[in-house]
Amino acid sequence: MSGGEKQRIALVRALMMNPDLILADEAISALDVSLRIEMMNLMIELQEHIGTSYLMISHDLSNARYMAEKTGGYIGIMYLGEIVELGTATEVIENPSHPYTKALKWATPELSTFEDSGEEMPIRVIDIPDAVDVPSGCRFHTRCPKAREVCTQERPELAIDKANDEYRAACFRDYGDDHPYWESPETTEVKEQTQQ
Structure with missing residues (x-):
């Protein structure tokens, strides 16, 4: 499986437990730039449908900005x-x-x-x-x-x-x-x- 597929499976496994909060520690760091955006968009879409919150840890300020701006979150x-x-x-x-x-x-x-x-x-x-x-x-x-x-x-x-x-x-x-x-x-x- 590709890195993107592995990340999607990990996200689905976490969501199967219907959590209120998901700790996403460097969840997209191993993906190339185009897959990062795709994965973050999937996380945002699922958040809107399920109501799960994310605590996303990243060393990349660009990723943090993208998620915070799209979700109304904080950095x-x-x-x-x-x-x-x-x-x-x-x-x-x-x-x-x-x-x-x-x-x-x-x-x-x-x-x-x-x-x-x-x-x-x-x-x-x-x-x-x-x-x-x-x-x-x-x-x-x-x-x-x-x-x-x-x-x-x-x-x-x-x-x-x-x-x-x-x-x-x-x-x-x-x-x-x-x-x-x-x-x-x-x-x-x-x-x-x-x-x-």
Whole structure:
């Protein structure tokens, strides 16, 4: 059987139990692009008929955007096991707030606008910290080009956007002008990179 046929069979097997929720972990990652769209359309069609919800895990922001836009769903961005941004496809993809979401968008060629805009690369280093021994404070501070000392010590919570209570981001820069982030000095790593 082809990869697409195997995926369809797996979906049908899951639906035979009449679940309220299906966890689809990288359910379409092994398929080529044309089959991905076909499989996502099948999932959406079955959702409309059966009423099943999906929690779809994907490393491809394009797939996440497609599913969220077609179903009216949400995209949650995770970094080292924590959700750092949550909202609709438009909010998260078109106007990302968290530096990690910006890095994911930058790394997705069909979504990236950084070359055209002249913005700086939204990530300092490519190395990913140990997922077992996570950094203190904000987990992304070791890679974030905007990190300050407060980011190394305190962990930001998902803050609700005052203008939109369905959107959340975990970054001190979104906490308002009176947050200690703005008075905190840059981390040593950011200073060294700026001087180079």
